[in-house]
Amino acid sequence: MERREFLASSSSATALALAAASGLAPAHAENAPGWNKVAFESKSLADVAKALGATSAPLESKELVLQAPEIAENGNVVRVGAQSNLANTAQIALVVEKNPSALAALFDIPAGTDASVSTNLKMGQSSNVYALAKVGDKFFYAVKEVKVTLGGCGG
Template identity: 50%
Template sequence: MKSSIWNDATVSRRSVLQGIAAVAVVGFTGIRFGMSEALAAANDKYPEDAFKQKSEADAIKSLYGKTAEKSDKVKLDAPEIAENGAVVPVAVSSSLPDVTSIAILVTENPNTLAAAYRILPGAAPSVSNRLKMAKTSNVIAVVEAGGKLYSATKEVKVTVGGCGG
């Protein structure tokens, strides 16, 4: 008798746990679907979560939902040495066809994603801007072309940090 109660308790606790796990899986998949639909629709919503990510892999995944491969068709123009980390000129362009997006990440910054640009029909696959860099860091340019991601990386040495920007 005693043992059957014990068993019942075990079963019910297990089923509760399974229930929780099932809800978690369903919820997570739901969020994932929501994200990819939002990306596919290319709406003009600000990608808040991508800008909060600490690592470049997480930021790229949050922004595009996939990973990038290195390509020499992504051109990243940034100085070898930046005397002022508060204003580092960075330009990205690409010779790839069907470019739909360009993102720029600074790996040593508190949040790696610095800027993401949507290249709408008619716009050239090229952008220039100025970024802040906390310290010497790799700068990564990510280009989305034909639904795939390509990247280029360059190290920029910073002699005076840009957080005082």
């Protein structure tokens, strides 16, 4: 992949992830290449995994590392990251269990790159946060509880 192609695909994926994380998808997002409406409307980790193509339940993995604070003082800006040490990771999703739309961000990982992502998420209340990695036709997750002291999704 040429540098320009990588940057173009990265910036559009990042824009969609940021829009989803903020809860505000652009009006044209549903028509954007790669937009998965069903996944972004899902209400649970299992539903997100299914919408992304899982045929079985995701498995917990120590090779997927989730970085999130134990306590988020402001739910409007919660820094969350994930790094997959699983070979051939194709996607990483960030899922907030108690948000109105559980899927907060979805990143496509180009072949040959480090599977490491981070972004700011909004959280309306304390919740489990999941990193979900797609490797081939299998899905793996890591989870961490994040306590929110000031809500960010209308709270």
